[in-house]
Amino acid sequence: MSTAIPSAHAHAEGGQTPFLQHHFREMSQQFDAAKIGMWLFLVTEVLLFGGLFVGYGIMHARHPEAFVAAHHHLDKTMGALNTVVLLISSFTMVLSVWAAQTSRKKLLVLFLLLTLACAGTFMVVKYFEYSHKFHEGLLPGKYYSHKGDTVPGQFLFFSFYFMMTGLHGIHVLLGMAAIAWLVWRALKGHFSSLYYAPVEITGLYWHLVDLIWIYLFPLMYLIS
């Protein structure tokens, strides 16, 4: 959304970079536009997940015993580990934005790679969690085949577990792609104190992905 094509105005005025797009008057206008655009996109993301949270809340209220019984199949340690990993990644993302703002290219690449590593760790942990569930037959809807349940209806919990963590996981993967793209551009030396909008708005997105997990963790792993 915020990428820029080097334009004919490259050296038009002081403080401008080759990344000013032709239809903006100045860099600050382009930066603000990108930032408002990302905030609006985050609003749509909140509403997208909001529909699932509403559905989860209503189903939880209708089948409280089944949800509590089902959530015991989740591994709290793994969930907590992932929460910590994502929190650290948000911190390194903030440091990346700072490095870009202060034109520290090497630090920028380092912090972006650290963020990427945390995101990768999250997905690896998620992979082990999912494989365990698949193995036990803890699957959504009609594929649920776990043996020995005493409380009926636990498939409903896993329907929501897989939809919500799955949609969140897709967002993590998309975030990883965006951060990898930032690394590539950072290595090419695109970012400096004059132009760092892509780092900043990817950071905003990444914090939202983190925040959604902060809500998912207690809702899924810590109910009573």
Next chain:
Amino acid sequence: MSTAAPVLHGESPKAPPSYLQAGHTIKSWLLTGDHKRIAVLYLISVSVFFFFGSLAASMIRIELVSPRGVMLESDTYNKVFTAHGIIMIFFFLIPAIPAVLGNFLLPIMIGARDLAFPRLNLLSWYLYVAGGLCGVLAIAFGGVDTGWTFYTPYSSMYSNTNVTLTIIGAFIAGFSSIATGINFIVTVHKMRAPGMTWFRLPLMVWGSYATSLIIVLGTPVVAITLLLVVMERVFHIGVFSPELGGDPVLFQHLFWFYSHPAVYIMILPAMGVINEVITCFSRKRIFGYHFIAFSSLAIAGLGFLVWGHHMFVSSQSMYQGMVFSLLSYLVAVPSAIKVFNWTATIYKGSVRFQTPFLYVLGFMGLFVVGGLTGLFLAAMSTDVHLTDTYFVVAHFHYVMAGSNLIALLAGMHYWWPKMYGRLYNKKLAAISSALIFVGFNLTFLPQFVLGSRGMPRRYFNYLPQFQDLHVASTIGSWVLAAGLFLTAAYLLASFRQPKGMAANPWGGRTLEWETTSPPTTHNFEGQPVLQHGPYDYRPEPAAVGVKELAH
């Protein structure tokens, strides 16, 4: 830097080519970032979908000439009315005015070179086409029979038609409109020309802005809801099916949380068009600018609080119903403010009955009938009787189909010279506007009577005493179709007219008329700087903007 001279009209020899002339390859159209070219792409694709949606509509009307049906099987009939609803709502009414007229005009009206995110704008068109193709394929592979509302548990568990593919189409089209909505909001906030304050914005911009707010806040909810229906079909996840422990009314709540505001997504830009046309052809400043601007925002806000009036008969508590009923009445207030302001604008104006203005008069008639019959449906005691009858069908066709279509036509006739630099045959245009108005009313007025006498919607057969009114309605649909075909014919024929037309044939006093017709790729030579607000229709008006030769 800035000179006192107004922006010059007409083309000077050294002027850059118009946006239509700036490249003739297919690639220069399909990979364009120019909001005007994307608007033309949208116009073509929206027209194609409108044609197919209308085709389905005329099949419905022909089928209903006889109480026992004419040519369709009952299950084919269900697929035809579903196709009509889905195509018209998701692929015509929602994108039509914002994506065609809004896309073309919004940047020019605020003195910008383009929307804030040109590539996102192009992406939105591709998403729209991809979503539309999914819908078309679903119909080609055998159709869908759920109705456009996809009510569960029928859609999620029992219908064995192409529900999944259709929903994926609607889902993708939803992201197309989200992209447009985000683009419009950012553009209005950040791309306004120097001197273009919020209260100097043409009211069309206010309408588009309010619509974009609804799109951004509503569409994600319906997207996830439709995704849940797909998941329920594929995995039987159990959220909407009572036998699995789910709640079918939850679907209705989530669906109408978007789909009722979607009605205002359709009508607000339509009202925006009406503002522009009415003030130009009354040669008078719009009456109550601030009231009209804020009533758009009020409709957008209230629109999110009334979804429950679709569920007066589906297990909603009486007290909930009362609150939703009251809030639904309240929407009438900002709507009425607009109608009164338009009337006051015409009053003592120097009215010129050109084609766009004829459509405006038609719009006001249809919108008042549609709006007032909405109050019948917002009242719980009458709604219990009228739910799912032809009264509802007639009501929503008046407000969202008739009003929207006629406003789109008003806008197309007003800005056609701006978009293509050519005028159409005005006599034929006047005739077809009359045909469309008469045809529309002949089609849908009888349906109010049918509904109040108990004719249920979506029925394939009906009692013999309803036949006369059904036949009248079908004849009306033919008159309407004749008017639409005539419109398409003379608009296309206008491309054979010579171009020698004034840049501002109607004497419009908003910024889009201060540049060439059709505009150049960058819209203006240099940067316009606004001196005052729009709608200065005094005999000797001040220039709207002066240009500052930037860069």
